[in-house]
Amino acid sequence: MLFPWDRLRQLGIMGLNERNADFILPYNARRNYSLVDNKLLTKELAVQAGIPVPKLYGVVEIIHQIEALSGQLEAYDDFVVKPAHGSGGEGILIVTGRHEGRYRKANGASADEDELGHHISNILGGMYSLGGLPDSALIEYRVKFDPVFSSISFQGVPDIRTLVFRGVPLLAMIRLPTRLSDGKANLHQGAIGVGIDLATGRTFSGVWHERPVHQHPDTGGNLSGRVIPYWDEILAMTAKCHDFAGLGFIGVDIVLDQDQGPMMLEINARPGLSIQLANRIGLLPRLRHVEGLGTIPGSVAERVQLAKTLARYTS
Amino acid sequence: MRGAHVKLLSLLLVSVGLALCWFKVTRLGLPLVPTEKANVWTVEARIQFKAQRDSAVKVRFFIPRQPTGFTVVDENFVSGNYGLTTEDDGVHRSAEWAVRKVNGYQVLYYRIHLSRDPSIQPQPTEALVPPEIRPPGFPDALQSAAKGLMNEVLKKSADGRSFVRELLARLNAPTADPNVTLLRQGIENPEDWVRRVIDLLATANIPSRTAYVLALKDGISHGSLIPWLEVFDGKQWVTVDPHTGEPGMFEGAVLWHVGGEPVLTADGGKNVKIEYSVTERTQDRTLVAEQRARQMGSRIMEYSLFSLPVSVQNVYRVLLMVPIGAFLIVVLRNVIGLRTFGTFMPILIALAFRETELLWGMVLFCLLIAMGLLIRFYLEYLKLLLVPRLASVLIIVIILMAITSVFSHKLGFDRGLSVALFPMVIMAMTIERMSLAWEELGAGEALVQGFGSLLVAALGYLCMSSRYLEHLIFVFPELLLVVLAMTLLLGRYTGYRLTELWRFRAALKG
Numbered sequence: 001m002l003f004p005w006d007r008l009r010q011l012g013i014m015g016l017n018e019r020n021a022d023f024i025l026p027y028n029a030r031r032n033y034s035l036v037d038n039k040l041l042t043k044e045l046a047v048q049a050g051i052p053v054p055k056l057y058g059v060v061e062i063i064h065q066i067e068a069l070s071g072q073l074e075a076y077d078d079f080v081v082k083p084a085h086g087s088g089g090e091g092i093l094i095v096t097g098r099h100e101g102r103y104r105k106a107n108g109a110s111a112d113e114d115e116l117g118h119h120i121s122n123i124l125g126g127m128y129s130l131g132g133l134p135d136s137a138l139i140e141y142r143v144k145f146d147p148v149f150s151s152i153s154f155q156g157v158p159d160i161r162t163l164v165f166r167g168v169p170l171l172a173m174i175r176l177p178t179r180l181s182d183g184k185a186n187l188h189q190g191a192i193g194v195g196i197d198l199a200t201g202r203t204f205s206g207v208w209h210e211r212p213v214h215q216h217p218d219t220g221g222n223l224s225g226r227v228i229p230y231w232d233e234i235l236a237m238t239a240k241c242h243d244f245a246g247l248g249f250i251g252v253d254i255v256l257d258q259d260q261g262p263m264m265l266e267i268n269a270r271p272g273l274s275i276q277l278a279n280r281i282g283l284l285p286r287l288r289h290v291e292g293l294g295t296i297p298g299s300v301a302e303r304v305q306l307a308k309t310l311a312r313y314t315s
Numbered sequence: 316m317r318g319a320h321v322k323l324l325s326l327l328l329v330s331v332g333l334a335l336c337w338f339k340v341t342r343l344g345l346p347l348v349p350t351e352k353a354n355v356w357t358v359e360a361r362i363q364f365k366a367q368r369d370s371a372v373k374v375r376f377f378i379p380r381q382p383t384g385f386t387v388v389d390e391n392f393v394s395g396n397y398g399l400t401t402e403d404d405g406v407h408r409s410a411e412w413a414v415r416k417v418n419g420y421q422v423l424y425y426r427i428h429l430s431r432d433p434s435i436q437p438q439p440t441e442a443l444v445p446p447e448i449r450p451p452g453f454p455d456a457l458q459s460a461a462k463g464l465m466n467e468v469l470k471k472s473a474d475g476r477s478f479v480r481e482l483l484a485r486l487n488a489p490t491a492d493p494n495v496t497l498l499r500q501g502i503e504n505p506e507d508w509v510r511r512v513i514d515l516l517a518t519a520n521i522p523s524r525t526a527y528v529l530a531l532k533d534g535i536s537h538g539s540l541i542p543w544l545e546v547f548d549g550k551q552w553v554t555v556d557p558h559t560g561e562p563g564m565f566e567g568a569v570l571w572h573v574g575g576e577p578v579l580t581a582d583g584g585k586n587v588k589i590e591y592s593v594t595e596r597t598q599d600r601t602l603v604a605e606q607r608a609r610q611m612g613s614r615i616m617e618y619s620l621f622s623l624p625v626s627v628q629n630v631y632r633v634l635l636m637v638p639i640g641a642f643l644i645v646v647l648r649n650v651i652g653l654r655t656f657g658t659f660m661p662i663l664i665a666l667a668f669r670e671t672e673l674l675w676g677m678v679l680f681c682l683l684i685a686m687g688l689l690i691r692f693y694l695e696y697l698k699l700l701l702v703p704r705l706a707s708v709l710i711i712v713i714i715l716m717a718i719t720s721v722f723s724h725k726l727g728f729d730r731g732l733s734v735a736l737f738p739m740v741i742m743a744m745t746i747e748r749m750s751l752a753w754e755e756l757g758a759g760e761a762l763v764q765g766f767g768s769l770l771v772a773a774l775g776y777l778c779m780s781s782r783y784l785e786h787l788i789f790v791f792p793e794l795l796l797v798v799l800a801m802t803l804l805l806g807r808y809t810g811y812r813l814t815e816l817w818r819f820r821a822a823l824k825g
Contacts, residue, residue: 004816004823005810005811005816007823008815008816008819008822008823009812011822013814013819013822014810015809015810015811015812016652016810016811016815017649017808017812018809018810018811019810021806021807021808022809055647058606090755109823118698118704121700122701123620125700125701125702126701127751128702144610188756189755189756207821208817210818212821212823216652276819276822277821280821280822282822
């Protein structure tokens with residue numbers, strides 16, 4: 001008799017307890033969490049490491065600064081406001097343009113200065129930060145996503161989540177916003193996760209609400225067989241992120257800008273496990289293999305090569 | 316490596332916890348279940364006498380010393396302004412009250428609380444050399460009668476034991492022969508009778524002595540000790556019924572004192588009177604064991620929770636249940652995979668349920684949360700800053716609690732008053748988190764998490780209100796080490812959560 005949990009083990013699927021006890025606790029030193037939890041700090045470190053990120057327009061740290069904000073933003077038609085310590089894509093406000101002195105939001109609604117100010121004051125008050133601690137708000141370049149995804153994305157910006165262990169990319173998926181997810185690329189909120197073949201950058205089919213899906217529910221576009229542009233560059237970027245973050249087990253989120261190519265958005269020190277469902281591959285065989293390696297190659301190119309080899313042999 | 320460390324630590328904790336618990340159960344007799352009751356007899360000896368004018372008074376009273384088949388739960392002396400000393404020479408135990416100058420009638424009390432315990436065996440502390448025999452001083456007429464009787468008994472017996480039986484059978488026979496009739500003369504009370512038997516046995520070189528026995532019977536108020544016979548059989552003292560020759564004592568007999576010395580002597584007192592009263596009551600076995608352990612001078616009980624004032628004890632009765640609730644949360648979250656608002660919020664709600672009772676607690680909880688949520692949605696429209704908004708929700712929760720109490724009191728539902736026992740800060744945070752979840756994850760998810768929390772609180776209440784568990788943890792707090800060990804082990808549990816089997820069902824199908 002094979003119990004469901006034995007079957008999951010056979011498939012190499014990792015549960016939350018195992019992720020926390022065997023990978024996050026031993027490989028992610030708590031003192032380095034602040035580097036990835038604070039997006040401002042992550043951005044600075046990434047720039048130093050030569051990883052492209054969306055350009056920072058400004059930082060709001062105290063309520064008083066909100067008044068001067070409209071002058072500061074005059075030069076930009078569109079921008080994104082996000083909390084420095086946010087998680088799960090919460091508290092992100094996307095302004096796509098201006099119309100008669102008001103801001104136009106990503107979902108088509110418009111907002112005035114007051115509404116923007118209130119949103120920023122909520123961020124400063126800690127509404128979206130872990131533990132409700134006071135936070136600061138970042139205002140940055142709005143990514144114009146590559147049209148390669150327009151047929152499989154509804155509003156919002158799709159992003160590519162790559163799981164990196166000891167500097168070796170192990171699994172990747174592209175997260176596609178849907179009408180249900182309200183333009184957010186978060187699987188919990190209803191985005192689609194589509195697995196990516198690490199070796200080729202070609203998509204498999206997707207998973208929506210933990211169920212397999214082959215077409216985008218809103219646009220009807222086919223999810224599988226699409227080739228992600230700049231794939232090798234993306235893999236190299238994720239491997240580099242490990243080097244400056246100082247964390248062994250991370251999820252790196254990358255977006256594709258139509259003008260500037262791949263950009264690193266954020267690093268997650270507690271990456272979710274749905275990526276296994278999107279790829280229909282358990283994480284454990286690859287994780288245990290990399291864990292068993294005595295030394296990991298130092299150069300990024302070698303690690304990307306290792307990742308591709310691993311993907312070929314364990315899929 | 317770390318796994319082995321945790322396992323070793325857990326093993327250590329479990330063994331320490333269980334060993335302490337085992338010791339308390341087997342040695343101190345603490346019961347594992349709360350329902351057990353024990354019968355406790357309170358025996359009170361009331362000593363009354365008139366003090367002689369201008370003379371020092373010294374009262375010597377023999378008291379029981381580890382009665383066989385009983386455990387001494389507690390013992391106390393009421394001695395007024397007398398000085399009290401107790402003495403134990405290995406065979407007898409006595410209390411001595413002394414005062415230099417006293418006038419008028421005096422009353423002293425000795426009280427002992429006994430509980431039946433078949434495991435208490437007679438202690439062989441007495442020296443096993445045959446005791447000395449005092450040659451009896453019979454008058455001539457009795458001397459020959461005794462001799463005649465002895466010769467007859469000797470013929471019909473094989474050893475000391477059968478000799479005693481045969482002698483007593485003859486002495487107590489309804490149709491007495493002339494020798495026995497003679498020997499029965501001059502006997503005025505049972506004490507004299509026993510003394511006569513002892514004298515007769517002494518002529519046959521069999522050592523014996525008087526034993527004073529108390530009958531434990533509820534309601535005795537002016538009782539006295541019953542003289543009994545103890546015969547030395549060459550190895551030990553054996554009790555024998557002086558009227559039937561049967562060995563042993565009757566049911567409910569407590570050996571009070573042995574030997575020729577009177578139970579009570581009062582120097583400097585006259586009209587000395589002693590009365591025994593016995594009352595029986597049932598008591599929680601835990602209390603009995605606890606008092607007994609203290610009587611035994613056990614260090615463990617001296618530093619137990621029972622040594623605290625009762626009001627503090629009651630606080631700990633509740634507090635010690637929190638680890639059970641916390642362990643339940645660990646299981647529900649890490650093994651089952653339930654999601655709740657706040658890690659330990661359901662436990663605090665469950666503690667409040669202890670006072671309100673489950674059904675009413677759940678009704679009041681839902682009522683408060685629902686009203687709080689409605690007002691919170693209105694506050695959302697006002698676009699308030701975070702901390703002032705949280706404070707407003709807290710203030711509103713307290714106002715709602717007060718209103719609920721007042722209205723339910725007016726309407727005659729006094730249960731509604733207990734709403735005041737809900738932890739208000741926790742309620743405010745729950746409302747805040749639930750409204751955020753409502754906004755961000757949708758009403759469905761918010762309700763799922765809300766009812767999940769309520770379900771966990773109800774489960775927590777069921778665990779934490781269990782009389783059995785409460786008794787077990789309070790009497791054996793060392794079991795918390797076992798709970799801790801299990802929690803530590805779950806801290807290294809890397810298996811799947813039950814809900815993950817559902818989450819990864821797509822993989823299971825493929």
